[in-house]
Amino acid sequence: xxxxxxxxxxxxxxxxxxxxxxxxxxxxxxxxxxxxxxxxxxxxxxxxxxxxxxxxxxxxxxxxxxxxxxxxxxxxxxxxxxxxxxxxxxxxxxxxxxxxxxxxxxxxxxxxxxxxxxxxxxxxxxxxxxxxxxxxxxxxxxxxxxxxxxxxxxxxxxxxxxxxxxxxxxxxxxxxxxxxxxxxxxxxxxxxxxxxxxxxxxxxxxxxxxxxxxxxxxxxxxxxxxxxxxxxxxxxxxxxxxxxxxxxxxxxxxxxxxxxxxxxxxxxxxxxxxxxxxxxxxxxxxxxxxxxxxxxxxxxxxxxxxxxxxxxxxxxxxxxxxxxxxxxxxxxxxxxxxxxxxxxxxxxxxxxxxxxxxxxxxxxxxxxxxxxxxxxxxxxxxxxxxxxxxxxxxxxxxxxxxxxxxxxxxxxxxxxxxx
Amino acid sequence: xxxxxxxxxxxxxxxxxxxxxxxxxxxxxxxxxxxxxxxxxxxxxxxxxxxxxxxxxxxxxxxxxxxxxxxxxxxxxxxxxxxxxxxxxxxxxxxxxxxxxxxxxxxxxxxxxxxxxxxxxxxxxxxxxxxxxxxxxxxxxxxxxxxxxxxxxxxxxxxxxxxxxxxxxxxxxxxxxxxxxxxxxxxxxxxxxxxxxxxxxxxxxxxxxxxxxxxxxxxxxxxxxxxxxxxxxxxxxxxxxxxxxxxxxxxxxxxxxxxxxxxxxxxxxxxxxxxxxxxxxxxxxxxxxxxxxxxxxxxxxxxxxxxxxxxxxxxxxxxxxxxxxxxxxxxxxxxxxxxxxxxxxxxxxxxxxxxxxxxxxxxxxxxxxxxxxxxxxxxxxxxxxxxxxxxxxxxxxxxxxx
Numbered sequence: 001x002x003x004x005x006x007x008x009x010x011x012x013x014x015x016x017x018x019x020x021x022x023x024x025x026x027x028x029x030x031x032x033x034x035x036x037x038x039x040x041x042x043x044x045x046x047x048x049x050x051x052x053x054x055x056x057x058x059x060x061x062x063x064x065x066x067x068x069x070x071x072x073x074x075x076x077x078x079x080x081x082x083x084x085x086x087x088x089x090x091x092x093x094x095x096x097x098x099x100x101x102x103x104x105x106x107x108x109x110x111x112x113x114x115x116x117x118x119x120x121x122x123x124x125x126x127x128x129x130x131x132x133x134x135x136x137x138x139x140x141x142x143x144x145x146x147x148x149x150x151x152x153x154x155x156x157x158x159x160x161x162x163x164x165x166x167x168x169x170x171x172x173x174x175x176x177x178x179x180x181x182x183x184x185x186x187x188x189x190x191x192x193x194x195x196x197x198x199x200x201x202x203x204x205x206x207x208x209x210x211x212x213x214x215x216x217x218x219x220x221x222x223x224x225x226x227x228x229x230x231x232x233x234x235x236x237x238x239x240x241x242x243x244x245x246x247x248x249x250x251x252x253x254x255x256x257x258x259x260x261x262x263x264x265x266x267x268x269x270x271x272x273x274x275x276x277x278x279x280x281x282x283x284x285x286x287x288x289x290x291x292x293x294x295x296x297x298x299x300x301x302x303x304x305x306x307x308x309x310x311x312x313x314x315x316x317x318x319x320x321x322x323x324x325x326x327x328x329x330x331x332x333x334x335x336x337x338x339x340x341x342x343x344x345x346x347x348x349x350x351x352x353x354x355x356x357x358x359x360x361x362x363x364x365x366x367x368x369x370x371x372x373x374x375x376x377x378x379x380x381x382x383x384x385x386x387x388x389x390x391x392x393x394x395x396x397x398x399x400x401x402x403x404x405x406x407x408x409x410x411x412x413x414x415x416x417x418x419x
Numbered sequence: 420x421x422x423x424x425x426x427x428x429x430x431x432x433x434x435x436x437x438x439x440x441x442x443x444x445x446x447x448x449x450x451x452x453x454x455x456x457x458x459x460x461x462x463x464x465x466x467x468x469x470x471x472x473x474x475x476x477x478x479x480x481x482x483x484x485x486x487x488x489x490x491x492x493x494x495x496x497x498x499x500x501x502x503x504x505x506x507x508x509x510x511x512x513x514x515x516x517x518x519x520x521x522x523x524x525x526x527x528x529x530x531x532x533x534x535x536x537x538x539x540x541x542x543x544x545x546x547x548x549x550x551x552x553x554x555x556x557x558x559x560x561x562x563x564x565x566x567x568x569x570x571x572x573x574x575x576x577x578x579x580x581x582x583x584x585x586x587x588x589x590x591x592x593x594x595x596x597x598x599x600x601x602x603x604x605x606x607x608x609x610x611x612x613x614x615x616x617x618x619x620x621x622x623x624x625x626x627x628x629x630x631x632x633x634x635x636x637x638x639x640x641x642x643x644x645x646x647x648x649x650x651x652x653x654x655x656x657x658x659x660x661x662x663x664x665x666x667x668x669x670x671x672x673x674x675x676x677x678x679x680x681x682x683x684x685x686x687x688x689x690x691x692x693x694x695x696x697x698x699x700x701x702x703x704x705x706x707x708x709x710x711x712x713x714x715x716x717x718x719x720x721x722x723x724x725x726x727x728x729x730x731x732x733x734x735x736x737x738x739x740x741x742x743x744x745x746x747x748x749x750x751x752x753x754x755x756x757x758x759x760x761x762x763x764x765x766x767x768x769x770x771x772x773x774x775x776x777x778x779x780x781x782x783x784x785x786x787x788x789x790x791x792x793x794x795x796x797x798x799x800x801x802x803x804x805x806x807x808x809x810x811x812x813x814x815x816x817x818x819x820x821x
Contacts, residue, residue: 008612021635033608048674052655053636054643066639136778141751145736149659153670158661159742160590161576169661169668169740172589173576173650179633183600184775190607191449195424195782197614206778211757214746214772216596218485221758223469224743225770226481231469236564236588239468244564246573246585257647264582264649268568270561325559334560336569338586341648342641344571344631349556355628368642373628374605375551377532378620379612 005074007034007381012193013098015091016040016075017082017115019047021148021175022132022209023104024071025182030100030189031074032372032381038076038098038397040091041390043419044083050390056364063363063389070369070387073357077388078397079418086417088114093402096123099196100189104132104181107142117204126202128192132185136208146209148175155213160220162233180216181209242301243280243308244270246338247316249324257342266338267321269312269328274298279331284315344370361386394418423450424782428610431456431510432490433497433528434519435463436563437592438547438626440486441599442517442606448774448784453490454513454800456506458497459819461793462487477793478765482592484790485771488761492791493800494821501820503529508805511538515606519547519598522557532621542619543609545602551625561626566594570630575637577650586650597633598626656700657707658682661740662718668740669723671730676700681733686717763789797821 012035016027024039024047031037041047046062053067062068078094080087092115095101101120103110110116110131117129131137134146149171152158157176158169188205196202214221224230238244247269251262271277274297281290289311295301301308316324321337328335339347345368350356357371372381398404398418412418425446432443433456440455440462447453455462464486465477477483496502506529510516516535520528525546536542546552549561549569567573572594573586605622613619631638640646654660658679659672673679676699683692691697691713696706703710718726723739730737739745747758747770756777758770766789774784801807801821815821 008608029604033605049636052674054640054646056643058644064643066643067636069643070636070639135751136755138778139751139755141731144731144738145734147672147674147736149672150670150736150738153661153668153740154738156741156743156746157589158668158670158740161587163578163584163587166578168663169670170578170587171576171661173572173574173587174633174635174637176589176593176633178635180597180600183597183604187445187600187604187607188776188779190604190611191424191776191782192779194607194611194614197611201781203779203781205776205780207775208755208778211752211755211772211775214757215775216593217591218772219469219482219591220743221746221772222481222485222769224747226471226479226766227469230743231590234590236585238562238564240463240466241562244562246564246568246588248585257645259649259652260647261582266568266574266586268565268573270564272562329559332560334562334565336559336561336565338568338574339571340574341571341634341638343574344634344638345641347569347627349550349554350627350631353551353554353625353628355625355631364643367639370632370634370638371628373601373625373632375623376605376609376620377622378609378618 004384005034005036006379006384007032008376008379009033009035012036012100014038014100014102015094015098017101017103017105017110019104020049021071021178022181022185023102024049025179026102026130026132026185026189027075028071028073029182029186032383034379034381036076038078038094038393039072040080040082041077042079042081043390044081056367066367068387069361069364069367072387073369074383074385075388076393076397077391078394079391081417081419082113082115084417085114086412090402090417091115092120092123094397095120095127097401098124099128100193101127101129102132102185102189103129106145107133107137121202126196126200128189128196128202130185130189130205130207132181132207132209134208135210137206148178151177151210151213154210156217156220157213160217160230160233163235164233177209177213181207181212184212237305238270241270241272242298242305243312245309247313249316249319249321265321267316267319267324268336268338270334272334276333277301280328280333283327283331283333284312286311357383359383359386362389421782423785425449425451428452428515429513430454430515430517431513432517436467437464437482437486437595438519438598439517440464441596442545442547442602443490444486444488445599445603446515447489448776449782450785454509455487455490455492455791456495457492457793459494484763484766484769487790488771489785489788490791491796491800492794493797494794496820497528499820501815501818505820507535507538509800510535510542512804514541514610515543515545517545517547517602517606521548521560522552536619540619541613541617543606543613543622544619545606545622545624547598547602547624547626549626551628552623563592563594564588566626566630569627570594571634571638572630575634575648575650579653580651582649582651594626594630597629598624601629653704653707655704657703657710658714662714664718664721664723664726667723669718669726669737670740671735671737673700673735678735682735685729685733685735759787761787761789765792794821
């Protein structure tokens with residue numbers, strides 16, 4: 001197969017001993033930068049992203065899974081049963097010709113397979129290995145079971161996020177500590193690669209996804225240390241802007257996908273200055289509010305925030321979200337529709353930017369996926385192919401890269417090592 | 420002590436709030452010299468807070484103090500031609516420029532890559548903005564909440580069974596943190612490429628795009644199944660929820676069947692747990708209204724810490740919903756030296772979270788230091804690095820450029 005990888009990391013090879021979301025997300029970021037990321041998988045231990053979530057045309061199958069397709073774009077896939085010593089040997093041979101290993105199994109798992117950092121540096125002394133785990137490798141809870149949503153609770157997010165007067169801890173909408181761990185893990189791998197290119201020295205990175213999540217709440221940590229209490233739950237309000245929130249729009253007319261409610265349509269608005277407030281008042285047809293001393297300044301609006309929000313929503317309730325966005329943006333007020341997944345896929349701006357990747361997949365054909373969220377002028381990046389089917393690159397990796405003969409490959413396949 | 424990985428890399432950071440600042444923090448954590456350029460009125464993060472109970476103060480905003488640790492701070496009015504000229508001179512001495520001025524404000528502040536790179540061909544410049552630098556909405560104004568809406572995130576957060584409650588923004592400028600991470604990742608890619616080629620480049624990061632890549636399996640539900648997940652819908656698998664205990668709340672998620680079976684054991688193998696309607700994770704999701712009261716009753720008997728230990732001993736993914744006092748009390752985080760006290764000349768001695776990068780085996784993150792006060796390093800940078808005479812710095816101050 002012709003190689004079309006592009007980007008600043010062309011020539012860098014990554015081995016992914018990853019599962020679920022955080023590790024594969026980190027691996028995909030490196031693949032997006034042009035690295036050859038090889039994901040080690042097995043039929044015996046199928047990744048949850050191949051078994052859960054959306055399936056192409058609602059027909060289940062490990063090669064039909066949208067969750068896997070979304071976070072393994074541009075990677076290679078090989079099948080290795082890691083619990084077999086012969087399987088671990090194959091991984092070591094692969095690591096010997098690679099630069100970076102990303103793993104996110106529970107602490108102790110890769111060591112049990114004989115694939116810990118000490119094992120791998122023996123076959124590749126300058127290897128860079130990044131372990132992403134829930135709690136980090138050191139400390140009394142390091143062996144506790146962790147999932148992304150559990151870290152939302154542990155990090156403080158669930159008690160800081162919430163509607164006013166709502167006592168129950170809130171989730172944040174998605175398993176935020178996972179992609180966040182992926183970003184932080186990819187960054188660590190790149191810093192280590194920079195260091196290795198300059199000094200020849202590899203290293204091991206122990207990254208705690210819990211700590212990486214708290215890194216997004218550093219202000220609350222510092223605030224608690226200042227005051228002895230944590231910042232109040234603000235819901236959709238903001239300490240510096242008013243109005244600032246999510247406002248209900250006019251009900252949708254028709255043609256809604258199944259399960260959607262017509263009245264479930266919303267617009268985000270944020271007013272950062274008194275001038276923007278005055279502009280907003282004109283757009284919503286309430287110019288008298290701009291002059292009213294109860295609302296003229298930020299402090300005054302904050303003191304009457306319920307009234308401010310009611311006035312805004314009286315207007316948005318008559319508006320279609322994009323139309324309202326155009327009117328407010330034309331007046332210099334920050335606004336954007338609250339997008340569902342369908343709205344994101346159909347967003348005119350993202351489509352005009354050619355953001356999405358539309359690559360042919362051998363089983364499910366062309367499916368729209370989110371693309372690379374950065375552009376580089378000197379080393380343009382591009383998703384070079386869709387996510388792989390399970391074991392799609394067995395032959396390339398084992399025969400071309402590792403030099404196994406066809407017979408050896410077949411024998412490892414029939415003995416279940418490659419399966 | 421080990422030399423930090425990015426020692427010798429000089430970064431100029433400008434803009435406001437969290438996006439460029441978090442990118443700058445990530446680089447500073449690894450030892451880069453980060454010069455933060457604030458306009459004379461100061462970074463808006465100085466006004467965001469949270470503040471001490473006495474009230475707002477530009478040197479006591481927790482967000483600013485946290486994001487700008489270990490940086491040098493200078494003031495410079497980029498809206499004035501003289502300010503832009505000084506920025507160009509500064510950038511000529513830098514490896515990286517990262518900013519988050521929105522597209523329409525870039526040119527007005529002299530942030531043109533072509534011109535800056537003409538004087539410094541190795542410059543890596545990262546422009547972070549809500550919608551990127553091209554496309555029909557590139558000039559749209561947006562703050563964190565708008566970007567979170569535009570990327571499809573805020574749509575997903577709400578309360579099961581309550582479509583009447585508006586989509587809810589998570590705490591803090593999260594889309595800015597994520598955009599800053601994207602910029603830092605792309606900058607490192609560009610710096611690595613520069614080692615081989617000597618050439619810099621211009622990086623563009625769109626917050627909307629970054630957020631859209633973080634929707635878990637939600638985004639592909641449209642292209643794969645033509646379905647739109649909603650924030651008020653039931654979880655597909657159960658249990659996956661918060662429960663009230665005697666002294667606080669816990670979260671539990673049972674995605675694997677064996678996790679549920681061990682929970683049933685821990686619950687003392689009640690009869691209802693064997694009902695067919697709860698027979699697998701999907702059925703438990705479909706029949707969650709019937710399941711929840713049983714679980715509510717059982718969880719209510721426990722104290723949080725006891726249940727945390729008991730559940731985790733059985734490998735059940737369950738943990739406390741911590742608030743900040745709970746986080747500080749965590750023995751695990753204490754043993755990892757996660758909270759570090761730092762002195763700041765105005766804000767005083769406060770606890771900060773350590774960098775999650777302190778466990779890089781050869782090049783650990785630098786220890787947390789204080790954020791700069793407004794203009795703290797003006798003399799050092801203008802007179803030292805750029806070689807301006809003291810008298811000229813005084814002139815610039817009087818003209819309001821610095």
